[in-house]
Amino acid sequence: MNILALFIIIPILTIIGILSTKDHRGTRIVSAIGMGLQLITSVVLIYMFYAERNAGNHADMLFMVDYMWFESLNIHYLVGVDGISVAMIALTSVVTFAGVFASWEVKDLPREFFISLIVLATGVFGFFISLDLFTMFLFYEVAVIPMYLLIGLWGSGPKEYSAMKLTLMLMGGSALLLVGLFGIYFNSAPNGGQLTFNILEISKITIPMEAQRFFFPFTFIGFGILGALFPFHTWSPDGHASAPTAVSMLHAGVLMKLGGYGCFRVAMFLMPGAAHELAWIFIILTAISVVYGAFGAIWQKDLKYINAYSSVSHCGLVLFALLMMNETAMDGAIIQMISHGLMTALFFALIGMIYGRTHTRMINEMGGLMKIMPFLAVCYVIAGLASLGLPGLSGFVAEMTIFVGAFQHPDTFHRVVTILACSSIVVTAVYILRVVGVLLFGPVRNDEFLKLTDAKWFEKVSTVTLILAVAFIGIVPIWLSDLIRLSLKPILDQLSSF
Amino acid sequence: MERYGIPLEGFLVISTAMFFIGIYGFLVRKNLITMLMSIELILNSVNINFVAFNSYLFPENMQGNFFALIVVAIAAAEASVAIALIINIYRRFSSIEVEDIDEMKY
Amino acid sequence: MINFSYTIWILIIPIFMFLLLGLLGMKFKPIISGVLGTIGLGVVMLLSYYAAYQYFFQLPRIDDAYQQILAHNITWLNLSASLQIKMGVFIDPISVMMLVVVSTVSFMVHLYSIGYMKGEKGFQRFYAFLSLFTFSMLGLVVATNIFQMYIFWELVGVSSFLLIGFYYERPSAVAASKKAFIVTRFADLGFLVGILLLSYYTKSFDFLNITGPVGIEVTRNLTQTFLGMSVATWALLLIFMGGAGKSAMFPLHIWLPDAMEGPTPVSALIHAATMVVAGVYLVARLFPLYSFAAPDALTVISYVGGFTSLFAAVIACTQFDIKRVLAFSTLSQIGYMMLALGVSGYGGEKGVGYMASMFHLFTHAMFKALLFLGAGSIIHAVHSNYMNEMGGLRKYLPITHLTFLIACLTIAGLFPLSGFWSKDEILVAAYEHNMLLFWVEYLVAGLTAFYMFRLYFRVFWNKEPHYHHKPHESPLVMTIPLMFLAVASIFTGFLPFSKMITSDRLPFETETNLMVAIPSVAIGLVGILIAFLLYKKDNTRVEKIVKGLGGVYTTIYNKFYIDEVYMFVTKKIIFNLISRPVAWFDRHVVDGFMNGIAGVTVLASRKIKGAQSGQLQHYAFFFVLGAIAFALIFIYLWQ
């Protein structure tokens, strides 16, 4: 059996397993086992991928399976992976695994919660392995819809509002995206012949320039909304603030990456001409995202809002780097996706754990947590340092690769925006240190908090998994970087043909 | 052709008038039973058309006749169900004023 | 051929210690982790000495020049076809010298802290952070390329952050650590952009390439200009901005005095001897580039250095917190080093400034560490940082007193202590290059002697205040480092630096210029004399002078209100004028627009849903009208 099918089958089996459990305990054990298997499978996938490459298989995509399932529209279940998808799958498995442990103690309807969570993860896995635009879109929707339930039912605060806002804005994105995808589809055979959704085949032809100009913005913004592109990012702070822990983790960690992934795999790969022409607009928008998100984060008082704005900033950097359209910057963009995925997941996991204890997320109501819950506090500091780009953790690798890449454009426009984007590292340091200083250090503000306990074993599993991943990328980045770099070639060839 | 000096249009005028009087009744009447009566008028006007067309245009067969019969049967069925409903509504709302029954709004 | 591959252990041992103490430290008794850390560092120190011995005395020279050796160089990250980030160990005169400085001071501080930090909560954590710092600093020193340097540069910044904020429950410590990190981070932004600019043209990060003939050639021939300066000058100035941040040059100096919130051994290690000279080291590392490609940048450096040294020396005269006096003194001395680099030429005799700068870096590390550790010993004894609460301590702290006096004499530049030799070389270099700076440095030499002896007399002589309990001399574990460093301060001046560490790695001869040396000693003596008159005994002369100076004194005492300016910029401008409006804008305009769309939709739906009245007859009415309309359309209009 093809290994990629496992990424769909294991979650389905897990869901069936969850349905057959009787109590809370069984549910979470089954989920943990399922997602653990998923994690192992993704490690095996990385291994197999390397083995295959070392054996001299230099096809663009490996492990391809093609199965026609909608003949009249030529829609295929077409899957395959390159280094980038492999890396993204690994990220997803890690975050999902950590997410299951972070939501170990969900009280209400645990079975339904875990099922929705796993459905979401399935959508994400499916998205990363699909090579057919329609199948990809289908999985995209599978990933977005459970979000509504997860936030609306298990969220906190104004959860209905946030769930509605998030879902509607993402659906608005999907609507734009659908227009873009159909635009591509109907232009996929400019010289007559069978229309197709197959990404690889479309990449071989050139979509007419007028069509590209028209449909590129649709596709790019459609995915960009999910990637928190300014000014379509406002779902992110509210959504994250209301979402339950594991959902914030998966959402910020993985789902927002669908946007970035889609932007280059679909928008830029298939419409390189328009990408070149229109890049400047989006470069300006993303540069604004980067700086604006960072400044926005300084003023916030709610931990989740701080992180949401920080995500806007970091995800802006992903799109920014993609639009620089050279090997180094794009490599950096993908590393940034993975790095940001891991560290945001870590952040949200920790915020959830802290919130679960103190029942507040306002930083000015807390203080001195280092003394009360040293484990969580140390993890938070590590996450913060990763976020502000400390060498040895993943954020540094990503940011530096991006900046070096972006600097390879010698003209003034690119240099100015790059320097602007660079300046975000200072602002990031400001807000991260502000949080760390107020939240973790200093005297304990509220004597009630002195009774609180440190992390439990499952919380440790969750955070340690993520920290190990962050540190691993930070200390030996070369394997990840090279894994991605080799797979960027088709996209770069495509882009440089214009 | 005329029959005894009356053209087909004579019947059509009658049935049309009856039909729209029925519609008028359906639109202005408040009582459900009177609305039902309006419906009966409408059905009846249709029946007249069936029979008249059959008689004037296709005297060699009886489709119109049968359709009219079927409509009568349906009218009977409809009336029985409608009255059952009206009685039920009356039980629940103690009224058969159509304006009182707006649970289905929005 | 001598193999230097063992030097990697100089890096491995501290990071191993960090992980060991960081992860398992809580399982050990505090004292064990202290001893473990110290032993580890002892090994590192011995390895560094061995490396230095081999490098300077055993390694054959090529054309009389010391070799540059890449002991290790592995690719860490591929950025593009030409740019790779590598990690390795680079051996050349200055890196070996820095290895010696860092490992010596670090070892002394490790040893000293066993006594000083005894009984503190988080003892293990302290040692873990010290190891992390030592690792990062050593990694910075042996960097083979500018990006590795940047990486360790950041790590050093973080360890400094962690150590300043060691007493994390004290708000002032937290604020100071935050300030230190953010200010240096801001400077690092310049450094980063400088690296990006430079590497774009030289197509390499490696020091061997960019400071070698090829790199110099490329940067020299850059024709692009921006705002009237060549790109090379820009790049190097930006890199210097990074250095200025770490080395706390004006106007990025504000974090250093606050950093004294950290434990005193940390101040000795990081904020006096090692980390703060990283900026000097950075400029020295890229010196050929500065010298050939951007002499304008060097001029800027010399003026920044000169100004900082004067500025800090003036402030130091008015401070009462002994650690702050030392901090400003550090600023002033680093200014000296920067100035020396700035006025230096390249090669042979012309490179005397370079040599002097490195020489001063070396001697300064020794005597400044000594001063700080001595101050730590004093604080340990009286539990206060303020000299008002001290006096007459010479009776209680004999060893500290003696070593402190030696250090004061050294920094004042009295013959034949080490400070004399290195400062003399700097003055010579300035004399040959720029008379203005030369006179400034004379003035600073006098001021230095004055404020150091002001400190000395206030603390060890003067009137004895009422002590809560009798001050006592520190334990041996603290005084041994003091004694060792005192010996080092006395004798390191005799090291033949011009034979070992020069700009082009070729040895040259220097001789003392009596015309420079004698007045410098004299002005030092004058400073000491004034301090003696004012502070030896409790008297009212000082108050009179202070009154006479009035506003000038207040301004100086408040450090020229630079902190306030920064506070204004950050609090008022960045927070209130940028961040707050951005947050507001986001919530109300961007999000308001999105919500507005939703609102319009809701409004429209509310209007439309009125049609769903639930009134059967309304529906029927529209049905009829609709049917008629369709009939009309299809019959009459649809042709």
Add this chain to the structure above:
Amino acid sequence: MTAYKIMFYLFAAMIIVFSILTVTSRRILRAAVFLLFVLISTAGLYFWLDYQFMAGVQLALYAGGIVVLIIFSILLTSHIDQKFSQPHWSKRIMAATAALSGMALCLLLFLQHTFIVGTNPPIKNDMTNIGTQLLSTEHNGFALPFEVISILLLAAMIAAIIIAKKGK
């Protein structure tokens, strides 16, 4: 003016007048009685057209069954002496507009259209023919509609009983 014509006009006038009265009468029982007159007049028209069976059905089912049903339900749900209030004038005008415009449209169409009158010899629509065709499966057979309508009636009957049944 033959008797046939007089009869036709009489029926026509009765239908229209009583129809109007049916929908405008303010007493419900009277409305029901007017409806009865309308239906009977319709039956008269069928007789006039020589469709005896149809007329009989009309009389028996409509005039007999449905009107009786309606009157029963009136008795069950309303007070006989209650007088309806006049519907609101705007409502009346709107309904009248709708009805009159529809009527105008329909009449316009009918009167403009030329019907092609069948010239074939008429079939004898007596009970024999009707019965045969109704149960025939041949051409012109109506067995299937017959069965369908019977099932419909059965369903309606059951539905009526269930709906009107009191309580659960």
